[in-house]
Amino acid sequence: MSIQERYNNLSEDLNQKFSGTLKTSFSIRNDFVCEIEKENILKILEHLKAHHGFEFMMDLCAVDYLGRQKRFDVVYHLYAPSTKLRVRIKAQVGEHETIESAHKIWKAANWFEREAYDLFGVVFKNHPNLRKILTHSEFIGHPLRKDYDANHQQRATCVEPAWYEADENYKYDPDKNLVPINIGPSHPATHGTLRIMAELDGETIERANVEIGYLHRCFEKMAETHFYQQIIPYTDRLNYCSAPMNNVGFCKTVEKLLGVEVPPKAQAMRILLNELSRVIDHLVCIGTNAVDLGALTTFWYCFEQRERVYVLFEKLCGARLTVALTRIGGMTYDNPPGWEKECLETVLKIKKFVEELDSLLTENKIFINRMQNVGTISAQDAISYGFTGPCLRASGVNLDLRKAEPYYFYDQLDFDVPIGTSGDSYDRYLVRMEEMRQSLKICEQVLKNMPAGDYTIRDKSIVLPDKKDVWGNIEGLMNHFMLIIKGIRPPAGEIYDCTEAANGELGFYLVSDGGPRPYRLKVRPPCFAIYQAFPKMIEGEYIADAVATLGTLNVVAGELDR
Amino acid sequence: MNIQVKQAEVDQLLNTSVLTTTAEKYIGWGRKHSLWPLPFGTACCGIEFMSVVGPKYDLARFGAEAVRFSPRQSDLLIVAGTITEKMGPVLKLIYDQMLEPKWVLSMGACASSGGFYRAYHVMQGADKIIPVDVYVPGCPPTPEAVIDGILRIQEIIQQGRKRAPTPLK
Ligand code: SF4
Numbered sequence: 001m002s003i004q005e006r007y008n009n010l011s012e013d014l015n016q017k018f019s020g021t022l023k024t025s026f027s028i029r030n031d032f033v034c035e036i037e038k039e040n041i042l043k044i045l046e047h048l049k050a051h052h053g054f055e056f057m058m059d060l061c062a063v064d065y066l067g068r069q070k071r072f073d074v075v076y077h078l079y080a081p082s083t084k085l086r087v088r089i090k091a092q093v094g095e096h097e098t099i100e101s102a103h104k105i106w107k108a109a110n111w112f113e114r115e116a117y118d119l120f121g122v123v124f125k126n127h128p129n130l131r132k133i134l135t136h137s138e139f140i141g142h143p144l145r146k147d148y149d150a151n152h153q154q155r156a157t158c159v160e161p162a163w164y165e166a167d168e169n170y171k172y173d174p175d176k177n178l179v180p181i182n183i184g185p186s187h188p189a190t191h192g193t194l195r196i197m198a199e200l201d202g203e204t205i206e207r208a209n210v211e212i213g214y215l216h217r218c219f220e221k222m223a224e225t226h227f228y229q230q231i232i233p234y235t236d237r238l239n240y241c242s243a244p245m246n247n248v249g250f251c252k253t254v255e256k257l258l259g260v261e262v263p264p265k266a267q268a269m270r271i272l273l274n275e276l277s278r279v280i281d282h283l284v285c286i287g288t289n290a291v292d293l294g295a296l297t298t299f300w301y302c303f304e305q306r307e308r309v310y311v312l313f314e315k316l317c318g319a320r321l322t323v324a325l326t327r328i329g330g331m332t333y334d335n336p337p338g339w340e341k342e343c344l345e346t347v348l349k350i351k352k353f354v355e356e357l358d359s360l361l362t363e364n365k366i367f368i369n370r371m372q373n374v375g376t377i378s379a380q381d382a383i384s385y386g387f388t389g390p391c392l393r394a395s396g397v398n399l400d401l402r403k404a405e406p407y408y409f410y411d412q413l414d415f416d417v418p419i420g421t422s423g424d425s426y427d428r429y430l431v432r433m434e435e436m437r438q439s440l441k442i443c444e445q446v447l448k449n450m451p452a453g454d455y456t457i458r459d460k461s462i463v464l465p466d467k468k469d470v471w472g473n474i475e476g477l478m479n480h481f482m483l484i485i486k487g488i489r490p491p492a493g494e495i496y497d498c499t500e501a502a503n504g505e506l507g508f509y510l511v512s513d514g515g516p517r518p519y520r521l522k523v524r525p526p527c528f529a530i531y532q533a534f535p536k537m538i539e540g541e542y543i544a545d546a547v548a549t550l551g552t553l554n555v556v557a558g559e560l561d562r
Numbered sequence: 563m564n565i566q567v568k569q570a571e572v573d574q575l576l577n578t579s580v581l582t583t584t585a586e587k588y589i590g591w592g593r594k595h596s597l598w599p600l601p602f603g604t605a606c607c608g609i610e611f612m613s614v615v616g617p618k619y620d621l622a623r624f625g626a627e628a629v630r631f632s633p634r635q636s637d638l639l640i641v642a643g644t645i646t647e648k649m650g651p652v653l654k655l656i657y658d659q660m661l662e663p664k665w666v667l668s669m670g671a672c673a674s675s676g677g678f679y680r681a682y683h684v685m686q687g688a689d690k691i692i693p694v695d696v697y698v699p700g701c702p703p704t705p706e707a708v709i710d711g712i713l714r715i716q717e718i719i720q721q722g723r724k725r726a727p728t729p730l731k
Contacts, residue, residue, distance in 0.1 A: 135683055136648035143682045151680050159651045185652055186602055188631040193604045193649065214649045215605055218681035233678070240606035284609070303616040310613075321610055321702055558605055 006083050007032050010052060018044055031088055031496060038074070038091040038099045045076065045105055048087065054078040055383050057102070058086075058498075059524040060112035062093075062120040063511055066146040070094040072122050076102070077496055077509065077524070081399050088496060093122055101127040108386035111532045119144035119220075129165050134213035134561060136160065143221060150221045162197040164209045165535075176201050181543070185214045189547040191288055192557035194531075196546065203542050208535040212561055219562040223521035227487040228254055228328060231521070236322040238506075238523065239559040241284045242277035244270075244313075245501045247326040252407070253497040253508040254328050257490045258462065264451040266330040267408040272343070272446045273325060274499070275439040279350060280306045281502035281554070282390075282432040289429070289551030290361065293370050298360055305353050308346050315339055328488060329463040330456025340447055347443045354436050362433065371426035375537050375549030378423060386529035389504025391553060394431045395423030401500035415442050428552040462488055487516025503527055503554055527553075527560040586722050593637075593663070594716040595625035600636035600660070602653065605643030607670040610702035619705040626712055633659040638715060641694075644672035645685045657692045665715050665725070668694045669708055671701040693726040 001009075014022055014034065022036055036044055048054040059077040070092040078087050093099050101124040102109040113124045114133040121142040124130055132139070136156040141148055162182060164170075184195035193214035199206045219238065223231050235246040248270045255262060262270075287302030310320040315336055317323050325332060361367050377387070382395040392399060400417040402410040418434035420427030456463050460479050469476025492514040498507035504526030511520040530553050538546040601611050614621050621627045630636040633656045645653055657666070668688050671677035674697045676686035688694060695718055698711040718725075 139647070139683075148682065150682060152682055153647060153684070153686070154682070156647050156651055159655060160648070185649065186604075186631070186656060192608060214646060214652070215644060216646055216648065216683045217605075217644050217679050218683050222679065222681055237606050240609055300617050303612060304618070307613065307616070307618045320613075320704070322606060 053080040053082045057106035061522040062116040098123040098125040107384040134216040215557040215561040242281035244273040249499040251326045285554035374545045376424040385533040394420035394427040425552040525559040594719040597626040598636040599638040603642040607642040607702045611642045614705045641673040642669040
């Protein structure tokens, strides 16, 4: 059955069962969109999950349409891995109205709903714990509303107090002498700005909770106040360990909305950069994880390899870490002469190194003892929490967007997707190791078959002219001027597009009103869903193992808090 | 007894093997080569700071590689990354917990001025709440620039220069 037929079936079924409540449903660019009355939201979500295999709630967000009678749209993005269908459910909610919480259907909904509450003030009824998540507790107002000024800061006066989620299963036992402990947000084991609060019974974690938002840099508000081209550098700083992947994800989304396809050379370069980034991202993850277990040497070794890739990036664009390598419509520059050869040499060197790393860690007794049967998560829970990427595959679920919904040339490349069995820390490590090997294999294939041709499309309303034209003739100068002043203007509409980033599905939900700036840009960060499960994963384990587990989840604060 | 001869010997000894200085300078010289930085790495700059201490740029060459994550054990606070409003009180607390003498290096555009995040939840520079001695520009700064910043901190220490004033609340 083709995708279109499956959509038709779905839409027929929904129309039949929910004829009164379904306001509109249409399919646009492979997105199936339903607008429904908010009263029936739970019924339709449950139906979709139970009868159509929508096991994943990938994203939940709100959009503010200031001036409309019912001000907000609450938007759900669902994914069915068996049929590879994606649907977007939208429900309108007024400013002083509420909508039912979906946390009982998907565990992932918990944090996503808190985020919508924090940033928009949408109230979710029956949510177990509806409180701020990203902004600090003294923050007044809802910053992503259209009437909140992007440059209005509010100072926090105190460090956030510790707190725990209300849990009916939790019973306070006065005989147990519980010790409260706080890790982070500035702690060597949390790599960045994560904060863990826990109560210990001896060395065992009785209950735990996490606080996020310490790196909430307002990416989404910045996106609404900048031109499309200007957003690319901001995307670098989402998952800064693998910046090019975010560039590709964002540009691909805008290109899809514009309806353009980048030339083969640009596609190949994007695949190459993606895979190189995946390798260096996994290197940081494994390196820092090993540091937490006391193996500092591994970290130095891993960073040596990262430096090699930095050199390659530097030759492409002049920057090492935050590269902004892609443009809407293609790449920024052509590769400098000799770059591909050098890249191939580097790939071969890293390939050798991966085996070295393997011999250092994989069969190391201490390493195995610290990693095996620690921080286990079952496939079912992982799906419910919205895990994607290596963490999901370590639990034994075979879902990789490069295979499931291949984009660019991925369907023509020869690579395997490693799958774990038990979902523990050791499996996550093994999956990452194998992914690095596979990624390097892809790099080799791409480098040996680099397509010739242009590195970008040449549409005057999308891509800036070459510098020689800007300086050389009036037409180029005018073209440059117009594009900088007026910006790229995609048609009005909305789109969700995703790529397989180092941590999982990196999605962008873009709403355009036809202007040069996005009306709304929501990022679906893979870490956000993954980190949500962390407190449950470490409860009942040793405190030292919590650190080992955190390392294998590879939570990057820039992406988590945006 | 020939005192004359002895005086000459003493002179020679003084000329070749004794160095006169002030106590402050002597201590400053010792301090500047044994900095213990606390990397307050919150974001992308933190990743670049890992490169600075990493094998290629090797901060150990400048005597500042013994990074300590406890404020009680360190004397150089390296603010590497964006400081959000939520993080502000934490940074202040950590700074206050550090013992004197202490110095602050702000690494990157974000820590220095908020960078390109002119946004509702980003503090427009760490110097809004703590004094900063050296600002290193860049987004992220190259490791060379960070090393240069640390050399400047060393100059401040050696010369016993006064530190930047604490910002008003
Ligand atoms: S200055 Fe740039 S690289 Fe550094 S933390 Fe800020 S955004 Fe990231």
